[in-house]
Amino acid sequence: MADAQRPARAENGRRDLTDIAIDCFARYGYRATSIARIADAAGLTKGAIYYHFKDKEDLLFAAVADRLSQFERSVTAEILPLADAVTALQQTTRVCIEHATKSNHRRFIVTLMVEAMGTNARLTEQFRAMMHRFRGFVRDIIEFGQKHGVFKPEVDGATAAGIYAGAVMGAEIQYYQDPESFDLERTLGAFLEQYVGSLRVVGAAEKV
């Protein structure tokens, strides 16, 4: 009935579909996104989607998995040569801010994660694992810093990682909710300063 842009979008494989799906999920939430909407956005019919994915959940999982691995790869890629724990934390924070402000995929992950909590066991498990990995990643940085004498050894790395993950996610949500008046960069900048400050061995050379 209103199809003038179909030809350009033909032969999308699974991959392209998850990209499109994630955009929709991010914009409207999982429940509020109908298969028809995704099909429309992809220039396909609903039937075509069912060719590629068993059902809506399957599509969601594929989309989430895609996005998650993409995000994690981009974090580890930029930070892996961690010569310095403080710098690693700074860079991690910067990557999070970038992802939060540059596209809505990150927002989708957070939104969906909360939406899925208690609603969808399988998905919740996936997100739980993701958060677990993220905290592990931060803990590794912290323990790396402790090993090199930059961070206080008495701090519990796991707890500190939980604080970090929470602070970043909480700030992001406030930003998503109110992008005009909540300054994500400044908030996370100030947080990082205090966070690193409280981790660092007193008397160590200033690096921030």
Add this chain to the structure above:
Amino acid sequence: MADAQRPARAENGRRDLTDIAIDCFARYGYRATSIARIADAAGLTKGAIYYHFKDKEDLLFAAVADRLSQFERSVTAEILPLADAVTALQQTTRVCIEHATKSNHRRFIVTLMVEAMGTNARLTEQFRAMMHRFRGFVRDIIEFGQKHGVFKPEVDGATAAGIYAGAVMGAEIQYYQDPESFDLERTLGAFLEQYVGSLRVVGAAEKV
């Protein structure tokens, strides 16, 4: 005549309905909670719900408003005689932890807030205002501390309040997601220590 599993639930007014509704919303999310489910839980028929509330959104709003004002009252009630900024922050944190762990209403608020973001303008606005008030509340405590020479005057109260709100919310979400392995109390305890530590004027008498 229609329901024998919930005997003593006849005389619910509007108020009782919002309580029941919030439980359902908290457990399954807003979209996934049908009016029928709420009616069932209340031992009524769907029609009865519509007698009390214009539509599902109206019920949601009433429920959210109830819960919000209840939470805010409980926070201000316990903290108002703030003789001391540090104690006020501690108590605020304690109240948050309590609300987060003792019932699922708080979880509902957070979940719904995220679920509503971008989906429901009116609700988003309500939540935006709520977060705004909460940050304002924390900022007041901080500025109170600054006025009394307990907190560093160079810290920006608004930014610090954003950090606090985010850290608490982010920790809560991690807890809701994984209550078995995420220790909310310990995480927020450690956060508070570092937070207060970084705010406090160096050399002031230790109070934590």
Add this chain to the structure above:
Amino acid sequence: MADAQRPARAENGRRDLTDIAIDCFARYGYRATSIARIADAAGLTKGAIYYHFKDKEDLLFAAVADRLSQFERSVTAEILPLADAVTALQQTTRVCIEHATKSNHRRFIVTLMVEAMGTNARLTEQFRAMMHRFRGFVRDIIEFGQKHGVFKPEVDGATAAGIYAGAVMGAEIQYYQDPESFDLERTLGAFLEQYVGSLRVVGAAEKV
């Protein structure tokens, strides 16, 4: 929730209710008028209406009967001393135009009559009888004219009455549908002229 005008409207008897009901029915149609709307308009609750009327249909019947007898009384009252058939037709037409343009009760009758056709046997019967009476009334006038030698004796009074009733009703409907651009008075005036012209005995003294 929005009741500031209730006291003024208390103790309405059956009579006042039918008046109010008919206004609603006229404005929105029978099906689209809910008991709640009528109750609201009357400043009562739905229960009160059920005290006065067995059910919605009962209220409708009472309202229709009221209106019908009122209209018929007003027609017969003005026309009965029919010294002259032509004048009687003119006056009948004038009364119809007045009723059609001065209030919406007449419109209600026509609308409802059509809406009820085939939908509600009992009501249809009532309207059938009403139309029957109306045609009988007109036929009486015509036959009166024939008896006095003013109208052609070869004309069938019943058929002519059907023409008249149809022309008036059809013109009214066009007027209700498009009051701005359909001139009811001029149309019925022209119709009457042609109608009387074709009924009148050629050569009889002009009276229009």
Add this chain to the structure above:
Amino acid sequence: MADAQRPARAENGRRDLTDIAIDCFARYGYRATSIARIADAAGLTKGAIYYHFKDKEDLLFAAVADRLSQFERSVTAEILPLADAVTALQQTTRVCIEHATKSNHRRFIVTLMVEAMGTNARLTEQFRAMMHRFRGFVRDIIEFGQKHGVFKPEVDGATAAGIYAGAVMGAEIQYYQDPESFDLERTLGAFLEQYVGSLRVVGAAEKV
């Protein structure tokens, strides 16, 4: 698999659905016709209706538009080669009578037109335009007759067209309401005679 009472009704497209819908609307009125009833009559499920039409109103519009254009085509097709104004009026009347008595679609149009008045702006507009076109059509015939010296030049074509349209519609309604005792053919025949008689130039050759 779900319905064994209507065997040969599988391959209905949009077009067939409007036909079925119009039958239902004509029989029970718009409001009183549920989607379920139409679906049943079509041997489909409700969902199928919503596949073809956005909502009930959409279906109604499609149905009305279908029927209207069909009627108008059938009128213009039979009358266009109007060699003679009187014959044209006779044929128009005959077509109206035929449509009114042979199927209930015409009845539907009239019923719905009245039912929609004041209730549904968009539909009312559609019907207003239809009546406007119909009157225009009749006026054209009359002016054609005037141009050829058959009809009195002093008659106002627009007003006369309004009389005609009203008389036909009013007679139809009386017939729909009481098909047993109201003789549509005779009534409209007599009307047409008087109508043409009053339009015709006195002294012109008789043609009726």
Add this chain to the structure above:
DNA sequence: CATGAATGAGACTTCATTCAT
């Protein structure tokens, strides 16, 4: 007489999903 609360049936609509072609 009247109200407030509730019922229950039925309406419209959406949507994930299936399947013949």
Add this chain to the structure above:
DNA sequence: CATGAATGAAGTCTCATTCAT
């Protein structure tokens, strides 16, 4: 691979009606 048509379950909401107080 993909579409168009369809299903069926479920959801939101409306409304005439009832009834204890």
